[in-house]
Amino acid sequence: MPTFEVFGRRKADDPLEHVGAVHAADPQTALLLVRETHFRHNEGVDYAVVPSDQLFRLDDPSLLERRIDMDYRLQAGYSGFREKRQAAREAADERGRAYLRERPAPGRKVES
Amino acid sequence: MADSDQRTEEFLAHIHAGGKVEATSWFPDTYRQLNLKFIEMHANSEVMGALPEREWIARAPTLRRKRSLAAKVQDEVGHAHLIYRVAETLGKPRQQMYDDLIAGRGKFHNVFHYPTHSWGDVACIGFLVDGAAIVTQRALLDTSYLPYARVMRRVVAEESLHYRHGEDIMLALASGTDAQFEMLQEAVNRWWEPIMHFFGTDVAAEDDPMIHWGVKRRTNEQSRQEWINTYVPKMWDMGIETPDPALRYDQAGGVWHYTEPDWDRLKQIVKGEPTEATATRLYWRQALARDHEWVRQIVTGDAAPAVAA
Numbered sequence: 001m002p003t004f005e006v007f008g009r010r011k012a013d014d015p016l017e018h019v020g021a022v023h024a025a026d027p028q029t030a031l032l033l034v035r036e037t038h039f040r041h042n043e044g045v046d047y048a049v050v051p052s053d054q055l056f057r058l059d060d061p062s063l064l065e066r067r068i069d070m071d072y073r074l075q076a077g078y079s080g081f082r083e084k085r086q087a088a089r090e091a092a093d094e095r096g097r098a099y100l101r102e103r104p105a106p107g108r109k110v111e112s
Numbered sequence: 113m114a115d116s117d118q119r120t121e122e123f124l125a126h127i128h129a130g131g132k133v134e135a136t137s138w139f140p141d142t143y144r145q146l147n148l149k150f151i152e153m154h155a156n157s158e159v160m161g162a163l164p165e166r167e168w169i170a171r172a173p174t175l176r177r178k179r180s181l182a183a184k185v186q187d188e189v190g191h192a193h194l195i196y197r198v199a200e201t202l203g204k205p206r207q208q209m210y211d212d213l214i215a216g217r218g219k220f221h222n223v224f225h226y227p228t229h230s231w232g233d234v235a236c237i238g239f240l241v242d243g244a245a246i247v248t249q250r251a252l253l254d255t256s257y258l259p260y261a262r263v264m265r266r267v268v269a270e271e272s273l274h275y276r277h278g279e280d281i282m283l284a285l286a287s288g289t290d291a292q293f294e295m296l297q298e299a300v301n302r303w304w305e306p307i308m309h310f311f312g313t314d315v316a317a318e319d320d321p322m323i324h325w326g327v328k329r330r331t332n333e334q335s336r337q338e339w340i341n342t343y344v345p346k347m348w349d350m351g352i353e354t355p356d357p358a359l360r361y362d363q364a365g366g367v368w369h370y371t372e373p374d375w376d377r378l379k380q381i382v383k384g385e386p387t388e389a390t391a392t393r394l395y396w397r398q399a400l401a402r403d404h405e406w407v408r409q410i411v412t413g414d415a416a417p418a419v420a421a
Contacts, residue, residue: 012132012134012258013132013258013261013262015262070179070183072176072179072180072183072277073183073273074273075272075273075276078273078276078277078280081276081279081280081283084280084283084284084287085283085349085350087283087287088283088286088287088349088350088351089349089350089351090287091286091287091288091293091350091351092286092349092350092351093351095290095293095351097351097352097353098351099348099349099351099353100348101348101360101361102360102361102363103344103345103348103361104341104361104363104366
């Protein structure tokens with residue numbers, strides 16, 4: 001008997017999450033069974049099944065390794081902003097272009 | 113037909129209660145068309161937004177900036193692919209949307225009809241224009257059509273990196289030499305009006321069909337106010353002059369006042385004859401599509417490639 005991988009979502013706008021697998025004769029039976037096996041305690045609002053042999057997993061994790069540094073693709077690649085902003089403020093002062101214009105207090109939401 | 117009117121009424125009630133819509137849900141044709149038009153325009157804008165920045169990859173001032181800018185352009189094209197796929201679920205084939213775009217029939221945001229003149233433009237596009245897109249895209253996280261909302265999560269996450277890239281360039285120019293600062297200021301002076309235009313006219317929520325049908329959850333004016341509130345103080349702190357003398361924050365009212373943009377000019381940009389920048393970029397898109405058609409066919413398997421004897 002074939003197996004089916006089970007994917008569910010807890011709330012309507014959640015992504016599908018891999019929650020397990022079932023044995024079933026065909027997809028329609030799998031959909032009926034999954035309600036009993038994986039969704040009997042209100043675990044979600046939607047689910048889907050895929051035949052296990054139709055789910056192609058990454059078999060070579062080294063594919064995800066980076067051999068050169070691409071830190072500009074990560075948050076960690078950008079740092080020192082407090083110092084950079086401070087340097088820009090000081091440069092503005094030196095140019096005589098400091099603008100202490102009226103602005104909302106920090107955290108104050110703008111109405112509209 | 114009374115039956116489908118009834119269904120539409122129930123659908124609208126669902127939307128107004130904050131309900132969501134899947135690709136497999138029933139929805140009225142109005143909903144389908146409004147979303148398709150909006151999402152197709154978004155995907156087109158991701159493509160046309162990549163092109164002005166792409167123009168500077170070969171001219172970036174450092175290797176790090178070159179790599180970072182190339183990565184950003186890749187991300188934007190990736191966003192276009194993701195968003196075209198969402199639009200496709202609403203009934204228009206992806207290839208047809210792209211063909212319409214490069215033939216000059218597709219709509220895209222006003223800001224991507226403009227030319228670039230200097231590295232200062234790259235700073236402005238990367239920080240200020242992208243900032244405007246982030247404001248509207250964050251608001252779209254709550255859009256009713258779920259395939260669109262899911263793609264927005266990925267897009268917003270990647271945009272947060274673009275924001276850092278943009279701010280880094282902006283700060284480098286602002287705290288650099290006088291020539292660098294002046295280049296940045298000159299670029300800001302040119303980009304101010306397009307950014308103010310980007311958010312659209314001040315349409316009240318009850319008059320905006322996009323809000324009525326659950327595509328947008330915030331008004332144009334709310335988004336514009338949010339952008340001004342976020343980015344104008346940052347510009348001022350860098351010593352950048354905002355080119356609108358009437359721009360000021362009203363403490364009592366809690367709103368920013370500004371000179372009303374020239375809305376005729378916006379209409380001219382998006383509905384008039386293509387700008388020279390747009391015409392040039394679309395020309396190259398067409399030429400490359402023709403020259404690379406043989407590669408596309410191999411990759412998609414659409415047609416057997418001709419093999420030399």
